[in-house]
Structure formats: structure tokens, C-alpha cells
Amino acid sequence: MNRINELFGIKYPIIQGGMIWCSGWELASAVSNAGGLGLIGSGSMYPDVLRAQIRKCKNATYKPFGVNIPLLYPDIEEHVNIIIEEGVKIVFTSAGSPKKYTAKFQSHGIKVVHVIANKKFALKCVEAGVDAIVAEGFEAGGHNGAEEITTMCLVPMIADAIDIPLIAAGGIGSGKAMLAAMVLGADGVQIGSRFIASEECSAHINFKNKVVDADEGATDLTLKEVTPVRLMKNKFYDKIQDAYSNNASKDELKQLLGKGRAKKGMFEGDLDEGELEVGQVSAMINTIIPVADIISEIVQEFDVEKSKISTL
Amino acid sequence: MNRINELFGIKYPIIQGGMIWCSGWELASAVSNAGGLGLIGSGSMYPDVLRAQIRKCKNATYKPFGVNIPLLYPDIEEHVNIIIEEGVKIVFTSAGSPKKYTAKFQSHGIKVVHVIANKKFALKCVEAGVDAIVAEGFEAGGHNGAEEITTMCLVPMIADAIDIPLIAAGGIGSGKAMLAAMVLGADGVQIGSRFIASEECSAHINFKNKVVDADEGATDLTLKEVTPVRLMKNKFYDKIQDAYSNNASKDELKQLLGKGRAKKGMFEGDLDEGELEVGQVSAMINTIIPVADIISEIVQEFDVEKSKISTL
Numbered sequence: 001m002n003r004i005n006e007l008f009g010i011k012y013p014i015i016q017g018g019m020i021w022c023s024g025w026e027l028a029s030a031v032s033n034a035g036g037l038g039l040i041g042s043g044s045m046y047p048d049v050l051r052a053q054i055r056k057c058k059n060a061t062y063k064p065f066g067v068n069i070p071l072l073y074p075d076i077e078e079h080v081n082i083i084i085e086e087g088v089k090i091v092f093t094s095a096g097s098p099k100k101y102t103a104k105f106q107s108h109g110i111k112v113v114h115v116i117a118n119k120k121f122a123l124k125c126v127e128a129g130v131d132a133i134v135a136e137g138f139e140a141g142g143h144n145g146a147e148e149i150t151t152m153c154l155v156p157m158i159a160d161a162i163d164i165p166l167i168a169a170g171g172i173g174s175g176k177a178m179l180a181a182m183v184l185g186a187d188g189v190q191i192g193s194r195f196i197a198s199e200e201c202s203a204h205i206n207f208k209n210k211v212v213d214a215d216e217g218a219t220d221l222t223l224k225e226v227t228p229v230r231l232m233k234n235k236f237y238d239k240i241q242d243a244y245s246n247n248a249s250k251d252e253l254k255q256l257l258g259k260g261r262a263k264k265g266m267f268e269g270d271l272d273e274g275e276l277e278v279g280q281v282s283a284m285i286n287t288i289i290p291v292a293d294i295i296s297e298i299v300q301e302f303d304v305e306k307s308k309i310s311t312l
Numbered sequence: 313m314n315r316i317n318e319l320f321g322i323k324y325p326i327i328q329g330g331m332i333w334c335s336g337w338e339l340a341s342a343v344s345n346a347g348g349l350g351l352i353g354s355g356s357m358y359p360d361v362l363r364a365q366i367r368k369c370k371n372a373t374y375k376p377f378g379v380n381i382p383l384l385y386p387d388i389e390e391h392v393n394i395i396i397e398e399g400v401k402i403v404f405t406s407a408g409s410p411k412k413y414t415a416k417f418q419s420h421g422i423k424v425v426h427v428i429a430n431k432k433f434a435l436k437c438v439e440a441g442v443d444a445i446v447a448e449g450f451e452a453g454g455h456n457g458a459e460e461i462t463t464m465c466l467v468p469m470i471a472d473a474i475d476i477p478l479i480a481a482g483g484i485g486s487g488k489a490m491l492a493a494m495v496l497g498a499d500g501v502q503i504g505s506r507f508i509a510s511e512e513c514s515a516h517i518n519f520k521n522k523v524v525d526a527d528e529g530a531t532d533l534t535l536k537e538v539t540p541v542r543l544m545k546n547k548f549y550d551k552i553q554d555a556y557s558n559n560a561s562k563d564e565l566k567q568l569l570g571k572g573r574a575k576k577g578m579f580e581g582d583l584d585e586g587e588l589e590v591g592q593v594s595a596m597i598n599t600i601i602p603v604a605d606i607i608s609e610i611v612q613e614f615d616v617e618k619s620k621i622s623t624l
Binding site: 154305 | 431432450458459461462464465468472492493494495496533559595596622
């Protein structure tokens with residue numbers, strides 16, 4: 001029995017990453033209904049929106065689903081309380097200390113998973129008593145670790161360091177990559193970018209199309225002084241590069257980033273001025289299809305590749 | 313039959329990366345004698361040294377071995393001629409156009425493999441008629457591609473784009489990682505860092521010990537304006553960071569790098585002022601052992617992991 005399937009009560013050890021502006025109840029419930037674990041990405045939601053999204057998700061699936069919360073969210077206490085009040089059973093936390101809310105959530109019967117990008121934090125998670133860890137490599141979209149450790153190097157290192165269930169993230173959008181991650185020591189995978197190019201994703205169609213059109217080199221990990229983030233190269237990205245050329249200070253970079261660019265790009269479809277967060281694996285994503293098809297493609301490829309292993 | 317084993321006439325599809333200052337005839341012949349493919353790293357050798365190294369390697373093994381040449385090497389024509397004169401049968405080229413010498417080498421019965429870090433160059437290699445390609449990810453030590461594509465993303469993308477044999481590099485130092493790379497679509501692997509921590513490697517013992525001591529975050533891809541290189545953090549690296557803080561120009565960075573730092577660090581063991589090129593996988597390397605033991609550990613782990621796949 002797979003430890004991730006067992007922990008969450010799911011069929012396939014495929015977790016859909018909780019992405020701001022991209023993962024509302026429609027995406028999360030579709031993933032859960034297809035046998036994976038869907039996550040509502042609360043990082044872009046006001047408290048009342050989050051509550052409504054959770055309720056809609058409960059109406060859309062009888063299967064387990066979860067909520068992802070970045071712990072640096074300003075309304076974090078309210079989010080925590082809503083999650084508990086609404087009876088959510090699984091929470092993925094990131095961008096903060098796993099010690100802060102793990103015990104509280106668990107006292108309400110909630111499974112807690114924390115996202116890390118290095119061994120130091122993985123060990124802190126174990127100490128904090130989390131139920132599982134997501135190890136996210138450099139190639140992943142969105143916010144990212146300062147050490148820039150890739151999935152290939154991070155996953156076996158974390159698998160050696162911890163005994164609790166391990167979910168690999170970063171660069172995974174196919175059954176082949178899923179199998180590779182599990183060979184490296186993961187019990188399951190978290191997939192983000194691939195689900196952006198799904199029918200159920202709440203991202204603007206312009207952004208979905210841009211992900212599908214992306215080729216190699218379409219993304220870069222930038223704004224490292226502010227907070228490292230992998231995003232697509234566009235006009236806004238060019239402005240960042242210009243700022244670097246002009247030796248911009250951290251404050252100037254923050255000012256350039258401003259507020260609301262992620263919403264503008266990913267949700268409103270402004271491909272020039274918006275911040276478009278996606279992983280390197282976007283170069284391999286070529287279709288916008290229903291979630292159920294994405295998951296069945298991944299599972300089928302996983303099985304085919306598994307059966308070919310003996311010939312290696 | 314594995315295509316890489318067949319191409320080179322070797323037992324295991326394990327190629328030892330040709331690393332400056334680290335891979336002379338002792339390392340190359342030890343790898344070839346153990347069933348892999350050893351490569352003499354000519355990038356740090358004067359022509360007469362290269363000729364002597366090739367002759368010593370021929371005396372030390374009856375098995376196939378090769379020479380790696382960075383095509384930007386100043387004495388490149390002389391190197392090319394020596395390789396042909398000495399009857400070397402396998403050449404790995406990098407850092408330049410695959411069109412330049414591939415046909416010439418092949419007209420002398422030499423197999424040519426070119427190292428790339430993106431799809432654009434992989435397609436150029438196919439056009440140039442190379443016999444195989446090494447796809448090297450962002451996590452690899454030493455000089456690296458500008459797109460920063462990781463092994464997890466690069467290998468399946470290149471495998472989809474080409475039909476000729478494919479060797480994965482970057483982040484591979486174990487049987488587990490080797491199997492993962494082959495699941496991603498590689499026919500074989502090129503391993504660098506792991507062989508630095510071998511008895512036969514020509515690196516200074518100080519550098520070998522530093523590789524063994526390395527933990528996560530010990531390396532960084534830096535000097536991107538000059539030519540991107542992954543190296544270990546040390547006093548010299550701190551000076552680079554200081555230069556960046558002071559908005560150093562490309563020329564100032566070049567001046568700081570100067571000449572001879574790689575030799576000073578890796579060959580002479582000056583851990584403060586030397587340039588120490590190694591991959592992220594150094595965090596997982598903990599022993600300095602004979603090459604034969606490294607290869608047998610990798611092959612055994614590969615087989616064990618392969619046999620466990622059916623339980624996934």
C-alpha cells in the first residue's frame with residue numbers, strides 16, 4: 001500500500017499543487033474526483049472567498065480534498081479558523097514555520113503537510129510532527145527555495161533524511177517524471193503547472209494558452225532579493241531585467257513588483273504586465289484538457305514506463 | 313541491448329565526465345577497467361600533456377576510453393590532431409559548435425558525442441551527425457547552460473526531440489539517480505562529481521575532502537555574465553558575491569576570476585582562493601573510495617531499485 005494513498009485516502013499518489021489564482025474548488029474537486037488529491041489554493045483568497053470555495057468543493061466531491069495555505073498570508077489566523085470550522089481534513093502549509101499551526105490542526109483531526117526546499121526545513125517539519133512533507137525542487141513554478149536544489153538532488157536527499165511520507169514536486173507533469181520521482185524516493189508527487197492547462201483551472205485562458213505555448217527557457221527564477229519566484233518571461237520580466245541592469249535596490253524591485261501582478265497576469269490574463277508563475281515543465285505541456293484526462297494520461301504513462309523498467 | 317553500451321562497447325552505460333584537473337589517465341582507465349567509459353579531461357592539459365595522458369591510458373586499459381575536449385580551448389586544433397594521431401576512438405565535445413569537428417573525427421572512425429543543455433543545441437547536434445548527446449542539467453558542476461533547465465525537465469524533453477542515444481548528466485551520483493534518469497528517457501548517464509571523490513581522481517585531497525564534507529547549498533551557479541559555472545562556496549565565492557553587491561561590471565568579474573583559479577583550487581588544493589567546480593549532488597557524496605567500488609555500488613543500487621519498481 002502506498003503511504004500517500006493511505007494517509008489521504010486517495011487512489012493515486014498525485015497531489016494537485018495549491019496555486020494562487022489557479023486552484024479554486026472546480027480544479028480541486030475535479031482532481032479529487034479523478035482519484036488524486038485536489039487542493040484549494042487559499043493564498044489568493046479573502047477569508048469569505050475561502051469559506052465559499054471550501055463549501056463549493058464539498059458539494060462537488062465526496063472524495064478527500066485539502067487546502068493549501070502560505071503561512072505568511074496576512075489573514076492567516078482567519079484562514080486557519082475557517083479551515084477548522086468547515087471541517088477540512090487535509091492542510092498543506094508553506095512559506096513559514098511548520099511549528100506554528102501543525103499541532104492545532106492535528107488536534108482537530110486534520111492531516112498537515114508542509115512544503116520545503118531543503119533538508120534543514122525537512123528536519124524541522126519532522127520535529128513539528130507533520131504528517132508528510134513536500135520536497136519542491138528549483139524547477140518548480142512560483143515561490144522557491146534560496147538553495148536552488150533541483151528535484152533530482154533534493155528528493156533522494158530528503159528521502160534519506162526522514163521517515164515520514166514524502167511528496168516530490170518540481171518538474172513533474174507526466175507519468176515518466178512521476179515514476180522517476182518515486183525511484184528517487186518519493187511516495188507521491190505534487191503537480192502544479194500541468195493542472196494550469198486544464199479546463200477546470202480558474203486561470204485566465206490567455207495564461208493557459210501561454211503555458212501551452214511555452215518552450216524551453218520560457219521561465220526564470222528571479223527577484224531573488226525580494227523572494228525567489230519562477231515566472232514566465234514577458235514584458236514585466238523584461239522590466240525586472242532592466243532594473244537589474246540599472247543596479248536596482250531591493251526596495252526598487254519591490255516597488256516594481258508592486259501589488260496585484262499575480263492576479264493581473266494569471267487571473268485577468270494580462271500577459272504583458274502580469275506575473276505569470278509556472279514551472280520549467282511548461283515546455284512539455286501542449287494541451288488544455290479536462291483534469292480527468294490529465295490524470296488518466298499520467299497514470300497510464302506511469303504504468304507503461306513501469307512495465308518497461310525490466311528491459312533497462 | 314543498451315544503445316550506449318553498444319555504441320561504445322562497454323558493460324555499463326556509465327560515462328565518467330571529463331573534468332578539468334580531475335580526470336587524467338588514472339581515473340579514466342580505472343572507470344573503463346570497471347566497465348564504464350572513462351574520459352580524459354583535456355581542457356586543463358597542454359598538448360604534450362594530453363598526448364602523454366592518452367598513451368598512459370592506453371597502457372592502463374584494453375577497454376574503450378575517450379577524451380573530452382571543450383571546443384573553446386585555445387590549442388583546439390592541436391588537441392584534435394593528437395586525438396586522431398593517438399588513435400583515440402571516442403571524443404566528447406562541449407562548449408562550441410558540434411558542426412566544427414564532428415565529420416573530421418568521424419572520418420577517422422572516432423565516435424563523437426556532444427554535450428548540450430537545451431533542445432536547440434540538441435537539434436544542432438543531430439544535424440551535425442553526432443553519435444550521441446549528453447544532456448546536462450542545471451545541477452551539474454562546472455560550466456552550465458544559460459537556460460538553467462534541470463535534469464528532470466531537460467532529459468525527457470531531449471528524449472522526445474531526438475532519436476540518437478542520449479546520456480543524462482547533472483545530479484547523478486547513485487544507482488537510484490541513474491535509474492531515474494533512464495526512466496526519464498536517457499540510455500545512459502554521465503557522472504562527474506561522484507568520481508572526484510575517488511582514489512584515482514587527480515584532484516588534490518583537500519578538494520576531495522571538501523566534496524565529501526559538502527552539504528546542501530554548498531554550491532551555486534554564478535558568474536553568469538562571464539560564463540555560468542557551478543562552484544563551491546568559499547572565500548573566492550564570497551569575493552564574487554561582494555563584487556555583485558558593488559555592481560561589478562563583466563570586465564571586473566573577469567578580472568576577479570583571473571587565470572589559473574581552477575588549477576589552484578582543484579589541483580593544488582587551495583580551498584580559499586581556488587575555483588572548486590562540483591555539482592549539487594556533492595551533498596550526497598560521503599566517501600573517497602576506489603573507482604571500482606563506486607561503479608559496483610551504483611550498479612548494485614540500480615539493480616535493487618529496478619527490482620523494487622513493481623511494488624510502486
